[in-house]
Amino acid sequence: MLEIKDVRAGYGAINVLWDVSLSVPQGQLTTIVGPNGAGKTTLLRAIMGLIPLTQGSISFEGRPLGGASTWDLLGQGIAMIPEGRMVFKDMSIEENLMLGAYPKSRRAGAKANCEKAYALFPRLKERRTQLAGTLSGGEAQMLAMGRGLMSDPHLLIIDEPSLGLAPVIVNELFDVLAQLKKEGRTIVLVEQNTHKAVGVADHVHLMQGGKIQFSQAAADVDIEALHELYFAR
Template structure:
């Protein structure tokens, strides 16, 4: 569904990604793991058009994504839930959600999508009129995820969803990810909690220094082997 071929990208004169090639299959959850500074977030930004490529191609269902403006990604069927939530704190929960479904293709379905969001995240229904800035960290993450789903994306990209959350909230979050996977959604997950990411993923990529050093079915990868790769590269 999504293919990256020999991608190089970075910031000005600083190159971060080196000849990265990946393939994310439709209806599967692909996790990208690696130490801080490995290039994971840069990779997601490159997919979203936030970082230009200096080499290579990114294709979604055969259509070239690189060069497409970020604001057109929702219409292309791609949504990203960024690290740090990045919700609109001075707007209500419901207003945040409505913004997520404002692309042309989905505008007519906003009410239906709102109900689906509240069914999946019942706490957001209780807080629909509250300012988003008053939510707890876990609730804010749920809002960010629900907002991303409002456009009914064909490809959902999630960056570090469990960062800074309490263990109970992390459990709840991964239950929701399992539900989304069971619905047949195509998901790219960047996650520091390697054990949880491996347990839910179909395929795993390990990035080190902006390069892919492992690409395998998640079921065949052990934490011990990943630990060795982390520290021996």
């Protein structure tokens, strides 16, 4: 579904990604793990058109994404849930959700998808009129995930959903990810919690120094061996 081939990208004169190649199969959850500074978020930004490629190509459902505007990708079926939640604090929970279905091609199903988001996160339904700025970190992450699902995306990209959250909330979020995977969603998950990430994934890629250093089916991953590479022991 998503094909990344020999990609180089970065910020101005600073290159971060070095010849990155990976495939994301349809209907599966692909996780990318790695230490801070490995290039994980930069890769997601390159997919979303937030930074230009200096080499290589990215295609989605057989169509090249090079040159596509970030704001057009949602209409093409790609949604990203960014690190740090980034909810609109002065808007209600429901208003935040409805913004996830902003493209004209996604508006017809907005009400039905809103109810699906509430079914996944009942806490949001209870507080649908509450301002997003009053939510806890865990609740804001639930809102960000619900908003990402509002366009019924073909590809859902999630960046560090567990960052800074209590273990009980992390467990809830990963239960939702497992449910979405069971429904056949195609998901790219960037995550530092290797145990959780590998546990929910179909495929695992380890990034270090802007390169893919390890790729394996999640069922075959030896966590201890992965950690040896992760920490470059």
